[in-house]
Every structure is written in structure tokens, then in C-alpha cells.
Amino acid sequence: MSDIRNDDALTALSAPIDPETLARLHARLEHEAQAEGLVDVAYTTVDSPVGKLLLAATTKGLIRVAYAREDHDRVLENLAEKVSLRILRAPKRLDAAARELDEYFDRRRKVFDLALDLSLSRGFRQLVQQHLPEIGYGQTRSYREVAELVGNPRAVRAVGTACATNPLPVVVPCHRVLRTDGTLGGYVGGLNAKTALLELEAAA
């Protein structure tokens, strides 16, 4: 086999293909697959003051925002399992979300105006997540107050779970929910990220 391993013809045939060629082909696939309705989940990643964020959208709307500490590969595997295997890195569908997040982190935006796909959550959790945007920019509520807001004042713990499993952090503002004593509680992006978002909104 040594003559094959050292064969110049074969070496050249298997020579590296330049990244520009692959990027061009990928862009073409994004465009054509999208045109034929074959991209069930499009995603991209963006840089932000709270680290790299993964953004994913179905044709209905934004379905997932994920912090780096959630492990983006695992998040994508989870989307493949729960939503569809037809997942493609196709940033175009996320243009509006990326722009609004940019404006938010730049203190030029206080309300997100994006179509959301909340289908990763069900029942009470989804109900809580639907109501979270009612907590205005720069304000905070306790878990208990949110439980009252959704008409189930005894479900304080369940509200905590709904916040912890929010598939759309930052955009659906679970960071505005604190413990009754004013301490932070938990956060999917880590407490530093929660603090950073609260300080960003307080400074505006």
C-alpha cells in the first residue's frame, strides 16, 4: 500500500479544498433549501456582552436563544430531537433577531418585536413564558408576583422552573424575576449574565 500512500496523483486528488469554496457552496445550499421549504430550523451565533449566543428560528419564529454555557452543540442536538433534523446554519432568517439584540445590548431597544415560537415549552411553563414580557424593561418582579400575575399565586416553585427552563432568555425576560427577598435566584446564563442584564437595563 505504500505506493498508494505516496502517490502524487492521489495526494493531489485529496488535497485540501479551500474554505472559500466550501463557504460559497454552503451559502448556495442555505438559499436553495430555504426556497424549497426544507429548513425547519435555521440558526446562527452572535457575539454579545454576555458571551456568544446561539439563535435558532423555525418558520413560525424565534424558538431558541442559548448561552455558551448551555453548550451550543448540545442545544442543536436537542433541537434535532425535539423539533426537526432539518437544521441548517442559515443566518439570514435570524437577521431581525440579531439586529434587535444588538440594539438591546446597545441600549437602543427596550422591547423586542419578534415573532416567537414557544413550542419547546408546554402547559404552565409556556403560560409563564408568555407573560414574562409584561415585566417592563428595567423593572423586576419576584417569583411570587409572577405566580400572581399568571393567576396561580401558589405556584411559586413552578414559576421558578418555568424561568429556569425558558428557551428564549434575554428576549423573554426571565432575568427580571428575582427572589422575594431581592436576591438574584438562578439564571440559565449564570448569575454574572443576570447581573449584567439588570445593570444594563438600570443604567438606561
Next chain:
Amino acid sequence: MKQPFESVVAQHSVTVLRVCRALLGVHDADDAWSETFLAAIRAYPDLPETANVEAWLVTIARHKAIDVQRAAKRDPLPVQTLPEEPTSIGIPGTDDTDLWEFVGRLPDKQRQAITFRYLAGMSHAEIAAILGGTVDAARRAAADGLKTLRKHYPGANTKGAVP
């Protein structure tokens, strides 16, 4: 567990492009590559979990290459009528598109056998299953193709001594 389709593209993009280039030449390869992954994303949810994803993609690529070739024949390429003659424009291999031209001129069976064997890493038995015919015939086609390629591809004389 099946990977998100983007991982399939990331892992097999290069192999599929090489297969398409070997079957069609550099210029038509892009079309076949696109058609391959478009067909693949459509069918991917139904692919059995145990399937060999690369072999599956190579099979699709081969069919798409035939489609592209048929379409091209209806509108013949000038290159197919060019006489074969020694190049006067430098050393083939400094731009590897030259080599793909040589591969393109191999007889069909040899070209496909070489592509599947050395670029897609398939066994002679797998190649025989795709091309039809015996395992020995597949092995012979790959060996003959490689021999022809070495003869026509002068890279060995220009790239310096390889031990």
C-alpha cells in the same frame, strides 16, 4: 442518535465535493454538490439511524452527477471535442484543476472506481455493489484507473522526491 443536518454537511462536504469533481470535473461539480445536499436534507429524516451517512451521500452524489452530465450532453461542452495534447501552459499540478481534467478523461468505470475507492474510502465490494459487476472487476478498474492517472499526471516528476 442522528445528528442535526448541519453536522452532516460539515463532516461530509469535502468528500462529496471531491466525488463530484472526480465524476464531472471542477466546473460542473458545484451543481452536483448542491443537488446532492438538497436531496439529502429532504430525505434525511427518513434515513435509518444505523445507515452509513457517507456511503448514502456518495450514492446520491453519483446519481446527481449522472443527471448533471445528461443535462450537459444536451448542451455539449466545447471541452469534450478538444484534442488531447501536451500542455504548454506550465506544470500540471500547480493548479490541481488540471488533475481533475485527467480524472475526467478516464473511462467511466475507472473514474468511478477511483473516486469511490480513494476519495470516499469505500471497499471494493461496496464499489462493485454500486457499479454492478464483480468485486474483482471493481478492484481492477480502480487499479487500471490509478495506473493511467499516474502515467498522465506528471506530478511525481515535479514535486521532488517523495520517499
